[in-house]
Amino acid sequence: MAEAMQSINLQAGVPISWYLVLSAVLFSLGVAGFLFRKSIITVFMCIELMLNAVNLSFVAFANQHKQVSGHIFTFFVMVVAAAEAAVGLAIILTVFKNRETLNIDEINSLKN
Amino acid sequence: MNLLDLVIALPALGFVLALLMPRTQENAIKMLALGVSLATFVLSLGLVNGFQSGQTGQQFVTDNIWIASPEIHWHVGIDGLSLWLVILSTFLTPIAILLSWKAIHDRAKEFFAFVLLLEFGLVGVFAAWDLFLFYVFWEVVLVPMYFLIGIWGHDRRIYAAVKFFLYTMAGSVLMLAGIIFIYLRVGTFDYVQILAAISSGHAMLTHTEETLLFLAFFLAFAIKVPLFPLHTWLPDAHVEAPTAGSVMLASVMLKMGTYGLVRFCLPMFPTAARENASWIVALAIIGIVYGGLVALVQPNMKKLVAYSSVSHLGFVVLGIFSFTQIGLDGAVYQMLNHGISTGALFLLVGFLYERRHSLAIADFGGVATVAPWLSIMFLVTTLASIGLPTLNNFVGEFMVLQGSAQANFSWTVFASLGVIISACYMLWMYQRVFFGETNEEVKHHVPDLSLREWACVIPLVVMMVWMGMYSQSFLPVVSEANAKILDQSKMNVPLRVAAPRMTEHAPPDLSRPPVTAAAAGGRADAR
Amino acid sequence: MPASFAPSAADLLRYAPETVLTVAGTLLMVLDPLFAKKSPKLFGHLSIAAFLVAIVAAFQANGAQGLAFSNLLIVDGFATYFRVLVLIIGIVTVLLSYRYLDREQAETGEYHALLLFSVSGQCLMVASNDLMMVFIGLEISSIATYILAGYLRDDKRNNEAALKYFLLGSFATAFMLYGVALIYGATGTTKLDEIRAALLTRGADAWFPMVGIAAALMFVGLAFKVSAAPFQVWAPDVYQGAPAPVSVFMATAPKAAAFAIFLRIFTTAFNQIAGGWEPLVWISALLSMTIGNFAALTQTNLKRMLAYSSIAHAGYVLVALASHSDDGTAGAMFYLAAYALMNLGAFAVVIHISGKGEKHVRIEDLAGLARRQPVTAALLTVFLLSLIGVPLTGGFFGKFYIFRAALQSNLVWLAVLGLLNSAVAAYYYLRLLVVMYMHEPGDVVENLEPLTPGLRAALILPAIGIFYLGVAPGAVLSFAKLSSSFVR
């Protein structure tokens, strides 16, 4: 498969490594956002960003391997992410209802 | 199911029955506990009766598979070494129950149940011939004792109970590691097979391995003994424990440690045991002197007796690591002696506590005037404890010291100092408690022995005299067992160094093939 | 590739437990509006029935071992073992929950439905042969659990626990997913057996360091789920904040499932790069044991203490993993069962004493329990002794098998440190015994109601299990031993 790896180019002629780097950058941005943003909603969005970064990798790899499964994975991930979003937003909502804040740093009553 | 199984099982059965009884039936529970323990004792006498002298190896063997994989056996049996320790356990349990008759009101059901559970564990420890089974019993003993101290103890009972548990636990986990390691090397937990494999050289341990394994076992046992400087749990545990707890702790539980040293450390790791003997003996001797000196200045009777135990057990360890027949015999005999005499001391101190509700020596004085028989019994016990000839401890101490003299005379010189010191602290305490003017408190609150208390004391005193005067009732079987152990502890010292020569000595038909790391290691192939 | 996409009968049989649970969960949601007011307990009964049926189904499926659904699923002894385990955990959780839900006057239908879904996700997970299936099972399990963790909507602690669990859980899952993507990229497959084959034929070096990175990232996700250090930080907060039955459920079922898949992935797919991940497990095991045990020493909150203890126990299981052998796998399996039982039992007592709104969850609140309710205290004692690892309890044999495996694999120091750790752990478990037996009854215990039937069952069943595992571990162990050969 190594030969395949070298020979394969996407239609536009963009090497796979570019996609992978983009994916990694997006993932890292997501991580950074999680670490540095204070709004819970933003943090949650950062997770979505991370998942989508992974999706990009999946698609890129699927293309490289000429397989369909990678694409299907993307759909799985999207469905799961959607479910997660539904539940997550509900949780965030109850938190806001109870505390009237969405600052992630103020949700720290359980500790030590 | 033979007699020995029955002796082990009966207390467990009693434990379950006691738990099932309604807690309001306090008297019935007590009667049950006493009955079960007495029955166990009577049954255990059958062991003495049926024990065949002159036959090496264990008797009354039951060997059934308990757990198939890894193969763990219910392998119990007794030899001359464990016989008397089993009897000691069954002998003292009824006494412990009887002496708690009036002292325990609070949660009596649990108390007596725990005492029976303790007996189960103790007998099991001494009877187990499977390393795993041994460890199981070893740990089982811990639980009831923890509760006995923690629930029915005195003011600082919680500290003492937790300390007791953690100390012992810390030692025994390492032993567990050692047991597993041996299992992996030899492929069995069965002690007979392990010994055969080790002595025939089929299970090769490198020098480092043997030393580390020895230390793992030794640490667990040394904590239990307790050997200086691992002894500080003992005074706390004793002072805080209820009388029955102290009696069982001092008389039998400490022997688990010394028993383990003799049974396991010597035959399994002969080279390491011999190589490390010198510093162990040094610690034992320090313990003898140190324990005595610290006992000398204790203001609390129980603490004094506890430190005296440290001193006495030092003799036992000294005897064991003298690697002489008489030293080892003496050490085992001294285990029994200490069990009887220190048990009696704790019992009598307990009687005093029940009367005066104090353990402070300063709160007493002149007891001899108001309670002459109590004083006399205490005196006899004191004398036994300080090794008066014709009473039991003398025989043991003499043999231990004789053994150490054969190994290294300078050991004996230092260890004998303990004999002087023991007279100092015991007699000084005796003087302050029993002699002198009777103070008011003592005059009104210290009656002489009751019938029940007599029943507790008399068997112990009889044993002190019997064991002191006619050791031949006990020693010959012990000697036989020890001779074998000594033999094993010599066996492969030269074999270890050079593997090829081994074949000349090893019996040709070994049932078990040598276990190599590859075979035991399982899935080297899979990697 | 099988020609037909239509599932065969065997496939359906192998998927039966999940089907049962999913159908039952859906049924409960349908029934919810009808019976919520009239008979709140009905849902509990129904879910127990569903779990029992699922157990039967799991055994049936075990009779027809093999791959299913285009090799996405694998039903083998290993899967069955964990399926049955999580199902049993489900039953006991339901038993625990009767009293709790009643006391908090919470809706029961939804709760049990979520529980069923969560367990179905775990069943799926343990039977996965495909990283994508793992991901989906994990998410089914997790999403349901996120909701359960915040089940009492108006409780601030519940909210916070749910939020933390949700955010951090998703975060960690994203890492894992990234790992899946990378391994897919490297080998072109997500099927475990194919990955293994690929690594074996090409040699892991061919994809260095991609496979290694993938393994590490998956490790992050899984270690997070099993609350192993250094990814354990969420566990104490979440276990403390979540409703007590949910806490114990989280500490047992998803954990067991995550460990199962941890074992399956690393010992099958990544067997070839064992030299790379074994040290990670080693270090993680040591860190988990040490952090869990030492941090637990000073805790005053019962739930939080048990949370730290569960971190430590995760560390013990990781020791088994680190030994990377059949015996290690079997040891881990055995330990997880024993651990689940003792944790469930201990939490049952916590639920018993905590009172409405979980006001009484300090360790001191147990004071004098042995005087007022000796049987409850005795049962808790059994669980605690098992947690300490005293012989004749399941916890002891669990530790024994694990450390045996470690020594067998020459992890002598890990074994010794682990055993010493278990001696440290004895201290904080003993503290509970001390409080129960040696302190005088406090207000909490004085005003304690008797055990409800559900709680009683939730105490007695695990206790029986603990003793069964402690006295006659042979049957379970030999099953585990047999199953362990499926994941190598």
Next chain:
Amino acid sequence: MQNLWLIPALPFLGFLINGILGKKLPKMVINAVAVGSVVLSFLLVLNIWSSGGDLAANPIHQHYFTWIQSGEINIGWDYAVDKLTLIMLMVVTGIGSLIHVYATGYMAHEEGYYRFFAYLNLFMFFMLNLVLGGNYLLLFVGWEGVGLCSYLLIGFYFVKKSASTAGNKAFIVNRIGDFGFSLAMFLIVVNFGTLDFTKVFAAAPGKSTETLTAIALLLLLGATGKSAQIPLYVWLPDAMEGPTPVSALIHAATMVTAGVYMCTRSAVIFTHAPIAMDTVAIVGLATAVFAATIGLTQYDIKKVFAYSTVSQLGYMFLGVGVGAFSAGVWHLVTHAFFKALLFLGAGSVIHACHHEQDMRHMGGLRKYTPVTMAVLACASLAIAGVPGTSGFFSKDAILTAAYGHAPWMFWVGVVTAGMTAFYVWRAFWMTFWGEYRGHGHPHESPWSMLAPLVVLAFLSIAGGFLFNVPKILEGMFPAAEEVPGESMLMGISIAAGLAGIAISYYMYVVNPKLPQRISDGLGGIYRLVYDKYRIDELYDATVVNPVITGSRSLLWKVMDQGVIDGAVNGVGSEAQLAGGWLKMLQSGNIRSYATWVVLGAVCLLILIGVAEGVTR
């Protein structure tokens, strides 16, 4: 054949009966049991004595049962009788009987009457065991046992703190001696493989001198404890806290001579260890002088006799040390007569003066207690070595032998003899002459007390003729060397004794002011001697107190509670601290948790990279 076991068994039976049932028994029965058992034993001994047989050639040896058996070492419960034993048996049972009789009178009004006789019988049992034992260990049984009885009887008035303290002191100091004795036994077993006298002595000449010297010196340490020699004599004067018959029986006639018996028994070992022999002689001589000087100054009548006992025991050791074993034993026998008499007489005096022991509160008793005076005069004559009395023969034999060994020893011995005569007669004069200085009316003792005194008085005078010990023991020990000018030496020692008597008469009868003047003149030295050289204080300051305070403050508080327990608890609190620190990681902040996750992930990535890199 004699049943030797009956001899000790009878008193033991007496002990059991009186000890267990005594409280409920009438005094008559107690007396009958206590005295009867000892007298019966005495009769049994007499039977052996008279039936004779050739003990020198065929000593009786009886084996009863194996006591300790392990490997090669076998120690039996064996009794053996040879001539030395027989003499000891005669002394022990004979004098024992007399003292039992005496005690029935002396103790008649004491509380715990039965207890006293039970102890006394127990003592007889152990003492007989000591002399009958056929091996060292059995000797040791008796040795420790008599120590126990001594402890019990010294502390008989246990309500008095001084009594129980004296008892403890006796036991513990003896334990120090026993330390030496037991070490000696261990060495014997190591070198000989047995403790049986016959086997050990048969093999002893073949062993190296170093070994034998070590054994002998250790045995000597044991003997100094039991027989109150320097440096372990300190317990004996305090032992006078016990009732007077006890002082007579245990602390004068029998138990304290056990050391002499033991050394004599081990003569073979000693004679092959010259250094040890010299040490024995020097210890004995030093003790004799030292104790005699203290005796000069004491006022308590029993203390005077106590120091006298220490001093006389020193004589016996001198005899043993210079090789005159039979002379030592001879002195042992005669000393038993006259010293028992002295104590019993003193007891009679004390009884007469209503338990007053200070001689300054006596005086003029010859009018009230003529019989007592007469018998005490006999004893005093004997101890002063007046020719014809028993003491004369034995003391002379020792001194002569000492001269043969080293003349300076003789001269020191002679001076000591003079001092002995002085202080004994000083006591005599102070007690019986002059005016009565006490309170109440003194009265003569009952005949139950006086009769034994008379018998002893007879023995004190005639004992030397009756029991010619060197003759009896002839052949048992190597003969002492012939000493030239024996009669001259005899004259000198007689003169010393008589001079002592004369000086005391002058100082305490003729010119009673003189002693005060002399003591004033001597000042500090007198005080030092009067305070017994402050040896007790020295021991307290150098041994006892350092051990106790060291144990308390250093070992217990610092070492045990501080270091060891501190370490143990320290580990505990460190663990708690670590736990507290660890839980600070748990800030509760989600972002910080996420940071941990990321950090962990990064570390893992690096690690796996490294690990893989290494394994590649």
